[in-house]
Amino acid sequence: MDWSEERTATLKKLWLEGLSxxxxxxxxxxxxxxxxxxxxHRLGIxxxxxxxxxxxxxxxxxxxxxxxxxxxxxxxxxxxxAPRLARTEEDLLPTSGILDLDVxxxxxxxxxxxxxxxxxxxxxxxxxRGSYCEQHTAGAFRRLSGGxxxxxxxxxxxxxxxxxxxx
DNA sequence: CCCTGATTCGC
DNA sequence: GCGAATCAGG
Numbered sequence: 001m002d003w004s005e006e007r008t009a010t011l012k013k014l015w016l017e018g019l020s021x022x023x024x025x026x027x028x029x030x031x032x033x034x035x036x037x038x039x040x041h042r043l044g045i046x047x048x049x050x051x052x053x054x055x056x057x058x059x060x061x062x063x064x065x066x067x068x069x070x071x072x073x074x075x076x077x078x079x080x081x082a083p084r085l086a087r088t089e090e091d092l093l094p095t096s097g098i099l100d101l102d103v104x105x106x107x108x109x110x111x112x113x114x115x116x117x118x119x120x121x122x123x124x125x126x127x128x129r130g131s132y133c134e135q136h137t138a139g140a141f142r143r144l145s146g147g148x149x150x151x152x153x154x155x156x157x158x159x160x161x162x163x164x165x166x167x
Numbered sequence: 168c169c170c171t172g173a174t175t176c177g178c
Numbered sequence: 179g180c181g182a183a184t185c186a187g188g
Binding site: 020021022033037038040041046 | 170171172173174
Binding site: 002003031032034035036037038039042 | 180181183
């Protein structure tokens with residue numbers, strides 16, 4: 001079995017509906033749970049629209065599959081320097097809903113996750129491994145007149161609900 | 168033991 | 179890009 005466009009779409013749909021990896025695998029047929037998880041990661045859709053009632057894990061890194069220790073890659077980690085506030089409102093306009101996100105989309109969350117306006121920046125990511133576009137990565141964000149320097153989405157109270165590097 | 172997702176890396 | 183193997187957990 002290969003990941004045809006159709007099967008990929010089905011996977012994406014079921015996963016975002018909140019089915020577990022094994023459930024998705026059973027429904028698709030011909031693929032293992034691992035295959036589904038691998039594909040989900042490559043698609044960059046780690047966070048689901050409807051979280052499973054029991055999220056089994058809390059994002060722990062697994063050691064190397066072999067004994068071999070290699071230098072830790074900095075792949076899924078958020079940028080070391082947290083992006084700052086947007087300088088203008090235009091910078092905050094989302095271009096993507098969660099269904100539009102792909103591997104190359106900036107995952108900066110915008111709006112209220114429980115509201116209709118919620119979306120993601122969606123502009124091209126600066127690097128393949130990173131999470132954000134150039135603006136959201138590079139410190140193009142400035143503090144507002146208040147003087148505070150924190151992520152815009154954190155200011156809106158989203159921080160407790162959204163883990164940007166896993167979206 | 169059943170299950171969950173996360174991660175690595177040979178292929 | 180793919181996914182088995184292996185990890186940390188519920």
